[in-house]
Amino acid sequence: MNFRVFVLAVSAFVVGMVELIIGGILPLIAEDLNVSVAAAGQLITVFALIFAVSGPVLLSLTSKIERKRLYLSSLAVFFFANLFAYGSPNFEMLIAARVITAMSASLIIVLSLTIAPKIVKPAYRSRSIGIITMGVSSSLVLGVPIGVLIGDMFGWRMLFLLIALLTLVAGVIIFYFLEPIKPDHVTSLRQQMTSLKSKKIFSAHIVTLLILAGHYTLYGYFAPFLESTMQLEPFWVSVAFFVFGISAVTGGGVGGWLTDRIGPQRTVISFISLFAVILLLLPISTSSMLFPLVLVIWGMLSWSIAPAQQSYLIQTAPETSDIQQSVNTSALQFGIATGSGFGGLVVQQTSVEATAWAGSLLVILALGFALYSFRKPAGDTKPARQE
CATH class of the missing domain: 1.20.1250.20 (MFS general substrate transporter like domains)
Structure with a gap:
């Protein structure tokens, strides 16, 4: 198995973690930003809906861009969006940060899923997708307990700072280990x-x-x-x-x-x-x-x-x-x-x-x-x- 698939999986884990990581610390966010817990819960709903809609659209609009450059650009947007969430002064700004985060995350996850089967032998295509899926699924499943642990110890804002730092690390790894990949066709x-x-x-x-x-x-x-x-x-x-x-x-x-x-x-x-x-x-x-x-x-x-x-x-x-x-x-x-x-x-x-x-x-x-x-x-x- 090409080790670059595991690099993409690690990146997918970091990006995917931001979706549900706040699920266990919604009361902390609600109290800090003076909103109800139900309103704070919309941070997850908004993310899921924006993620679902923006993935296919962004993939099409960026179909002529070399894939490694697009991947790194998306990670950069994701990095700054999480810094924006970390410093959000109110709930409206946090919602805006979640929208930008969801859009960039959707493109990164889709790129990981589409790049992985192209950099391995045909016999390993399904397994390469499975490894990326493991990265995404583990981030979704483990996001809640990680969020509870860090949120209770250091506050909810630290979660977004941590994800931003991990994104930076993922970007450096992608930069050094992933080769340029030309887009196959325009969709x-x-x-x-x-x-x-x-x-x-x-x-x-x-x-x-x-x-x-x-x-x-x-x-x-x-x-x-x-x-x-x-x-x-x-x-x-x-x-x-x-x-x-x-x-x-x-x-x-x-x-x-x-x-x-x-x-x-x-x-x-x-x-x-x-x-x-x-x-x-x-x-x-x-x-x-x-x-x-x-x-x-x-x-x-x-x-x-x-x-x-x-x-x-x-x-x-x-x-x-x-x-x-x-x-x-x-x-x-x-x-x-x-x-x-x-x-x-x-x-x-x-x-x-x-x-x-x-x-x-x-x-x-x-x-x-x-x-x-x-x-x-x-x-x-x-x-x-x-x-």
Whole structure:
């Protein structure tokens, strides 16, 4: 495996960490900036939505720029945006900083996903995507506990300063170890929309959205789920999150390895099916010794499908593979927002235990879209020729 893939993964980890790292210290931000906790929570929502929308657009607008230069430029913007967040005098300025951070982060993550499979041998493409996915997933999963630890010790502003410093380190590493990479082709916004007219491609993106929505329907309320079903104290809730996080980090690598072995379609079908079953079993397992095993499997599956999905898109639409990976990353972000919102409705209307079963229904729906996508012919995936 090309070591530069791991360099990109480290960069993706640093950038991805900024999304949810403030989730555990929202009360500190709310108190410092004189806003409600609910208002402070919009810092996460705004980030996810801006990230989802800006990725494909920015990738298209910058498609003629040499990739290493674009990567370093994006890291520079991300660096200054976090310094801006560190010194924000009020909530409005912090929101503005989050918008800029989300835009630059979306481009960095997408560039990492599109560059990695180009700098390795074909046999390692899925695994390279899996390694980048591990970087992103570990940042999302470990962001909350890291944020709580640093926020409680040094204040919430120190988080953004730390991320800015880590971004600087990542930029230096990228500068010295990543070679210049020419863009493959120009993908216009019109071509992006045209490519999504393909039912085969569009349904594949819906699969990603529904899987993440099903996952976050439960994960967004996992702490109260544990407290309600197992009466766990805060310490053991933290342990459960840690176990889940370690499992999720390894899931991307496992998914990439298996995709290279048996192919993306078989991997997607197998993992989605198992994912749906695990979500159904989670509430039941809380009253038995099987819960730790079910928790580990759930954690691994939560991010193991991403490499197979990305590889499937590369195989299905090689002419627009960069933009499809960007759109798929956006679908992931929309899935996070959708699942969190849907989970809230489930909790209000039924109970927190029902979030697992509701999430499983969304995953089963994703399985239907996956089967539909796989059975559609590939003839309608080519983009229209640009005049």
